[in-house]
Amino acid sequence: MNNDVLSFDAMPQMVATILKKLETLEHKFDALQSNNNVEADAWFSLQDLCNYLPNHPAEQTVYGWTSNRTIPYHKNGKSIIFRKSEIDNWLMQTSRKSVNDIYDEARAYVANSSMRRGM
Structure with missing residues (x-):
């Protein structure tokens, strides 16, 4: 201006x-x-998914995940496809907890358990 x-x-x-x-x-x-x-909302083929995931797993690994229903997927005829938004949510849910997070959960569990028993 x-x-x-x-x-x-x-x-x-x-x-x-x-x-x-x-x-x-x-x-x-x-x-x-x-x-x-x-x-x-993009769709991934199996190969696209393997390239997208951070650790670039082998296709056989992803097939194992789908047979165990570990990873969200959809069937398109005989092939499997993956929705990007669902994969992103799955990645966020499968993140590992830090040691401090685990200690905090344990403390909360112990405190909650002792309150129920009347201690």
Whole structure:
């Protein structure tokens, strides 16, 4: 914005400019949101999934996970496919707990157990 002194007479023009810029930002924001939703609901083939996962497991490992129903998957005829959003949720749920988290859970369990027994 320039350093001109704004007058009362220039206010309607400035408000119109601000509204136009806000509308442009709103359209850009909506476009970004729709791109993120499309990416989150992308489908992976078995090979795509192996490349996407952080440890790049072998296809046979993923087949084992599906037969044990460890990982979310869908059947498409004879092939299996995976939804990116479900895989991301699965990855978040299977994260390992830190030692401090385990100690905190143990303390809470012991405190809760002793309260039930009346100690």
